[in-house]
Amino acid sequence: MRIVRLALEEKQVKYDLVEVDVFAETGVPKEHLTRHPFGRIPASEHNGFHLYETGAIVRYIDDAFPGCKLQPTDPKARAQVNQIVGILDAYAYQTLIWDIYVERVVATRDGRLANEQKIAAALPRATVCLSELNRLMDDQEFLIGGGVTFADLYAAPIFACFMQTPEAASLMEGFEKLIYWWQRFAIRDSMFRTQP
Numbered sequence: 001m002r003i004v005r006l007a008l009e010e011k012q013v014k015y016d017l018v019e020v021d022v023f024a025e026t027g028v029p030k031e032h033l034t035r036h037p038f039g040r041i042p043a044s045e046h047n048g049f050h051l052y053e054t055g056a057i058v059r060y061i062d063d064a065f066p067g068c069k070l071q072p073t074d075p076k077a078r079a080q081v082n083q084i085v086g087i088l089d090a091y092a093y094q095t096l097i098w099d100i101y102v103e104r105v106v107a108t109r110d111g112r113l114a115n116e117q118k119i120a121a122a123l124p125r126a127t128v129c130l131s132e133l134n135r136l137m138d139d140q141e142f143l144i145g146g147g148v149t150f151a152d153l154y155a156a157p158i159f160a161c162f163m164q165t166p167e168a169a170s171l172m173e174g175f176e177k178l179i180y181w182w183q184r185f186a187i188r189d190s191m192f193r194t195q196p
């Protein structure tokens with residue numbers, strides 16, 4: 001959901017946020033299933049046009065509203081953005097968020113023991129994710145190209161959580177480009193304005 005909010009903020013599109021707790025003990029609120037039949041977030045509505053699925057929503061925002069373009073027009077840069085988005089969705093989200101952040105930070109907050117086996121098993125996968133992001137990114141302020149793209153918007157919410165874990169310090173060692181990117185991106189206005 002933060003990815004969609006970041007896209008709106010970066011393009012300076014005004015929006016109303018409706019918070020839905022899809023993890024509620026009582027289950028996904030019934031009325032939310034009309035927005036998202038699979039009971040997930042995010043879902044969006046613009047002038048009666050309803051969407052769910054992050055990829056569809058952010059592409060619609062980028063195409064339908066003025067402001068900075070979040071996808072490069074150069075075919076190679078565009079493909080690189082899509083590749084990074086794919087890596088984040090398919091591998092980094094599960095590994096860095098569910099296997100490491102949720103077990104290390106959320107579990108403690110919820111008063112349960114971390115699943116150390118799950119964390120240990122995730123560490124090599126985390127290294128592959130981080131090393132690939134560091135290798136594939138440009139040597140600039142943003143992951144790909146000279147401006148914000150979907151690559152940054154998909155990566156930033158994951159890093160905002162993962163960097164809170166004690167594991168992050170050693171896992172990030174040596175990935176200088178990625179460290180520099182995160183230092184710069186973490187302090188953008190859009191990040192402050194979308195803090196959970």
Ligand SMILES: N[C@@H](CCC(=O)N[C@@H](CS)C(=O)NCC(=O)O)C(=O)O
Pocket residue numbers: 001022023039040041042052053054055
């Ligand atoms: N393919 C969906 C995935 C959305 C998704 O999994 N959202 C998470 C929150 S980040 C969720 O709603 N999880 C609730 C659940 O797994 O029950 C998308 O890209 O929008």
